[in-house]
Amino acid sequence: MIIVKDLKKYFGELEVLKKIDCHIKPGECVVVIGPSGSGKSTFLRCLNRLEEPTSGSILFDGQDIMDRSNDINKIRQKLSMVFQHFNLFNHLTVMQNLTLAPVKQKLMSEEEAKKKATELLVRVGLAEKADVYPAQLSGGQKQRVAIARSLAMNPKAILFDEPTSALDPEMVGEVLDVMKTLAKEGMTMVVVTHEMGFARDVADRVLFMSDGYITEEGTPEQIFNNPQQERTKAFLRAVSNK
Amino acid sequence: MKKSTKRVLAMCLTCLVLLGGMFFPVTKSAQATDVITVGTYAEFPPFEYIGDDGEPDGFDIAVIEAIGEVEGFEVEIINMEFKSLIASLSTGSLDAVIAGMTVTDERKQSVDFSDSYYTATQYIVVAKDSDITSLADLNGKKIAVQEGTTGDLLCTPGEDNDVITDENTEVMRFKKGTDAVVSLNNGGVDAVVIDKNPAENFVANNSDKLKLIKDDTSTEEYAIAVAKGDTELLDKINSGLAKIKEDGTFDKLVAEYIEGAEDVETETSGNVIQQFINNLKYVFIDTNGYQLMAKGLGVTIGISFCAGILGIALGFVLALMKLTETRKKRKTVWSRIAGAYIDIIRGTPAMVQLLIMFMVIFRSQYAYIAAILSFGINSGAYVAENIRAGILAVDVGQMEGGRSLGFTYGETMRYIILPQAIKNVIPALGNEMITLVKETSIVGYVAIVDLTKAGDFIVSRTYQAFLPLIAVAIVYYIIVKIMTRILAAIERRLRQSDNR
Numbered sequence: 006m007i008i009v010k011d012l013k014k015y016f017g018e019l020e021v022l023k024k025i026d027c028h029i030k031p032g033e034c035v036v037v038i039g040p041s042g043s044g045k046s047t048f049l050r051c052l053n054r055l056e057e058p059t060s061g062s063i064l065f066d067g068q069d070i071m072d073r074s075n076d077i078n079k080i081r082q083k084l085s086m087v088f089q090h091f092n093l094f095n096h097l098t099v100m101q102n103l104t105l106a107p108v109k110q111k112l113m114s115e116e117e118a119k120k121k122a123t124e125l126l127v128r129v130g131l132a133e134k135a136d137v138y139p140a141q142l143s144g145g146q147k148q149r150v151a152i153a154r155s156l157a158m159n160p161k162a163i164l165f166d167e168p169t170s171a172l173d174p175e176m177v178g179e180v181l182d183v184m185k186t187l188a189k190e191g192m193t194m195v196v197v198t199h200e201m202g203f204a205r206d207v208a209d210r211v212l213f214m215s216d217g218y219i220t221e222e223g224t225p226e227q228i229f230n231n232p233q234q235e236r237t238k239a240f241l242r243a244v245s246n247k
Numbered sequence: 248m249k250k251s252t253k254r255v256l257a258m259c260l261t262c263l264v265l266l267g268g269m270f271f272p273v274t275k276s277a278q279a280t281d282v283i284t285v286g287t288y289a290e291f292p293p294f295e296y297i298g299d300d301g302e303p304d305g306f307d308i309a310v311i312e313a314i315g316e317v318e319g320f321e322v323e324i325i326n327m328e329f330k331s332l333i334a335s336l337s338t339g340s341l342d343a344v345i346a347g348m349t350v351t352d353e354r355k356q357s358v359d360f361s362d363s364y365y366t367a368t369q370y371i372v373v374a375k376d377s378d379i380t381s382l383a384d385l386n387g388k389k390i391a392v393q394e395g396t397t398g399d400l401l402c403t404p405g406e407d408n409d410v411i412t413d414e415n416t417e418v419m420r421f422k423k424g425t426d427a428v429v430s431l432n433n434g435g436v437d438a439v440v441i442d443k444n445p446a447e448n449f450v451a452n453n454s455d456k457l458k459l460i461k462d463d464t465s466t467e468e469y470a471i472a473v474a475k476g477d478t479e480l481l482d483k484i485n486s487g488l489a490k491i492k493e494d495g496t497f498d499k500l501v502a503e504y505i506e507g508a509e510d511v512e513t514e515t516s517g518n519v520i521q522q523f524i525n526n527l528k529y530v531f532i533d534t535n536g537y538q539l540m541a542k543g544l545g546v547t548i549g550i551s552f553c554a555g556i557l558g559i560a561l562g563f564v565l566a567l568m569k570l571t572e573t574r575k576k577r578k579t580v581w582s583r584i585a586g587a588y589i590d591i592i593r594g595t596p597a598m599v600q601l602l603i604m605f606m607v608i609f610r611s612q613y614a615y616i617a618a619i620l621s622f623g624i625n626s627g628a629y630v631a632e633n634i635r636a637g638i639l640a641v642d643v644g645q646m647e648g649g650r651s652l653g654f655t656y657g658e659t660m661r662y663i664i665l666p667q668a669i670k671n672v673i674p675a676l677g678n679e680m681i682t683l684v685k686e687t688s689i690v691g692y693v694a695i696v697d698l699t700k701a702g703d704f705i706v707s708r709t710y711q712a713f714l715p716l717i718a719v720a721i722v723y724y725i726i727v728k729i730m731t732r733i734l735a736a737i738e739r740r741l742r743q744s745d746n747r
Binding site for chain 1: 296380452642644645647648649651653654655658662663666667670743745
């Protein structure tokens, strides 16, 4: 589904991603972990070109997203993203947040989009919030709306950029539950997170990033129970001591 | 080096855009259509003043129209600052000037004068109880004059002035003779030196407070001025003048305008309230002040509205141009142009911009269009920064949210950023529009009679400053109050989504 080859990203002189290669298969839930500053979020944001990669190639569904002749906006319709700070459209109701993109981009009629949005809101447990504005929701509710919004596009894959980092601890669970269900249903997901429990329970594969490289990868058992690299061991010690 | 060259280029481009108006077709060819444009400064009664209908009227206007009639040309009167009249002749935006203008050697170097049509004497106006009896007595006193007139020359100490020799003589130069008289009434000066006829007029209107002193030190000739070398028009005017003098028209006009200048007596009454009401009636009703003010109000609202729309449209485009810099993370041609525009417009006074627009670019024609353009362009610079700040105040996450859903930059702007930015912009934008309404009060300088100028006219017609100016201030205040109310209502509606 997503094939990354030799991805590099500089911020000015600073080399954030040094050489990233990976292959994310359809239906796979890949969790990216690693110390802060290791380039996890930058890597994720390169995948839908929200951050412009400096070099390398990224294939999504057979299309080279680095190729200027491919319409990046069309690609993003099928490769949604969920943000740390939700990025809900504050001037629109929950329902309008879900229907704006499908309707304006003529992917669905107004009725279809509303029907789909209602279904999705039921799925994330927020059916009764359809007509309120984001300002009236709690953080956990906002993030569930944001997930529903990304699903409203009928995406082939969803990128999660630290989806629970901005939440109060008691709200983390409700968001992770929604993500867990999604993974079980076979959605292709790339998740950058600090929730080790989620990585352990839900991930098909875990990528460990440090200093701009993917330094170790494997199943959750391999990474959490039998890490090979010193860096990985040190990181896991640090988070478990928390 | 290269960078600075680019910046200079951008600035030049902006200037070009600004000066684009220069190439407006100037639709004036006097001889072809037999319409001659005649400049005057309608603040010199009884020779010229603003009549009850808001148009220039007076002895001079009647004379030039009579000449036009016998010589077979139409006259279009343009009212402008006295100081601009001669310059406008030279640039060709006026064909002739009739403005109680005295023939002097200095002026003769710039223009040609017709035969004199009136001989005037400078008179001194003083308070009834003053001990001043001659021009020489004015040495060391405070004197009010009309700026640029013979009275000004006569009273200003200098090498070629052998009457007023005391360097401590203080000369206060007013734009209008009436302002000089108001200043005398208020006790701000000791005397006013002004032409005979307006002086007689003023004293007749204020006979309870003022008296006239005749000093024949200086007599002078009024004549019509034309551009240097325009002998064709000069001959026509001279022959016309001779004709109307011969057939008695001229004497009739003298009788009508100058000798018959009627006195408007204010009713006096012991009762303070009665007096106030009489005054109110005199200022606003008897002299048609309310009509002038209503007209002026219309002009103020019209100019403000059009300029406001233009300013918002311009500001919006400029803001988007400048935002290309934020998007590309480097300066672009667009952002440089917009930046230079904003820099220049914010760095120069609105007043100067208005004068440049009207006198330089529009050649003293199409005053309304010039004013609207000038204020619109000025306002655009401020609006641009307001809108830009409003857009930047929207969280970057909103742009990312939109882009991640497959919207283009433009679509995200339109559906997501701008609707939220408006909320941020409205208070500042409202502020700018309120400033704009009040700033239009300088259009009087390009001879547009707006609310402020109307109040000004009422002052010069009634010799009263308090009532007309307070009335004008109140009307402005009411406009601003209404605007504030409307803005508050808009803001309330836009804040709907913020309610928790």
